[in-house]
Amino acid sequence: MTLWGRETSANVQKVRWALAEIGQDYEHIPLGGKYGGTRTPEYLALNPNGLVPTLRDGDLVLWESHAIVRYLAARYSPGRLWPDDPVARADCDRWTDWTATTFQPAWIDLFWRFYRTAPEQRDESAIAKGVAATGSCLGIMNGQLKRTRFLAGDHLTYADIVAGTAMYRLTTMDLDMALPDNVARWHGELRARAPYRLGVEVDYSELAGRSSA
Ligand SMILES: N[C@@H](CCC(=O)N[C@@H](CS)C(=O)NCC(=O)O)C(=O)O
Known part of the structure; x- marks a missing residue:
C-alpha cells in the first residue's frame, strides 16, 4: 500500500490513524505543502484534484479522505471499525x-x-x-x-x-x-x-x- 500526503494535513492524518488501527504497513510519500509535488502530471493522474491524501492498494487508487477511511475499515476491519449491521x-x-x-x-x-x-x-x-x-x-x-x-x-x-x-x-x-x-x-x-x-x-x-x- 502507498499513501501520498504530508503528515501535517488533517485529512492525511485520518488515513494514517486508520492505517495504524488496522495494523497495515504502507509506504508513505510526503507530498503537498512544503513538499510540493501535487501538480505533476504523474500525481494528477492519480488524483486530478491535486490534493492529498491519495491511497493505492493493489489496483485501487483512491482519493477523498473519508472514502479512504471507509474503504480501509470495510476491507481490513469488518465488525470492528466497520460495523456489520x-x-x-x-x-x-x-x-x-x-x-x-x-x-x-x-x-x-x-x-x-x-x-x-x-x-x-x-x-x-x-x-x-x-x-x-x-x-x-x-x-x-x-x-x-x-x-x-x-x-x-x-x-x-x-x-x-x-x-x-x-x-x-x-x-x-x-x-x-x-x-x-x-x-x-x-x-x-x-x-x-x-x-x-x-x-x-x-x-x-x-x-x-x-x-x-
Ligand atoms: N475533501 C478532500 C480534501 C483534501 C484537501 O483539501 N487536502 C489538503 C490538505 S488537508 C491539500 O491537499 N492541500 C494542498 C496541499 O497540502 O498542498 C479530502 O477529504 O481528502
Missing part, C-alpha cells in the same frame, strides 16, 4: 457525512482564519464566528457522547476517526476554546490509543501564519 453503519455514515459537510468546514475555516493567518492580519469578527460555528458542532457531538462512549456506540468506528482528528488541533492551536465535558472525555479515550498519537499528534507548527498551501 447496516443500522450501525448508517449511524457511522451520519457522523462521517456530517463531519464532511458541517463540522470540518467550520473548524477548518477557524483554523485558517486563526492559526494560518499572521496575527496582524487576523479578522477577529470572522474568528468569533468560526468559534461559534465550531462550538455549535462540538455541542452536537457532546449531546451524543453523553449517551454513548464513542460517536456511534460503545466501540471505536470510522466515524470517530474522521471526526476525532480535529480534536488535536482544537486543543493545541492556542485558541481559548475548551472542549465540552463529554467531548473532552472522548478525546481522552482517543488520546489513549497509540494509533491516534502516531497519526494525529504531529507537530504542525510549520503551518503557523502560512496562508498558502
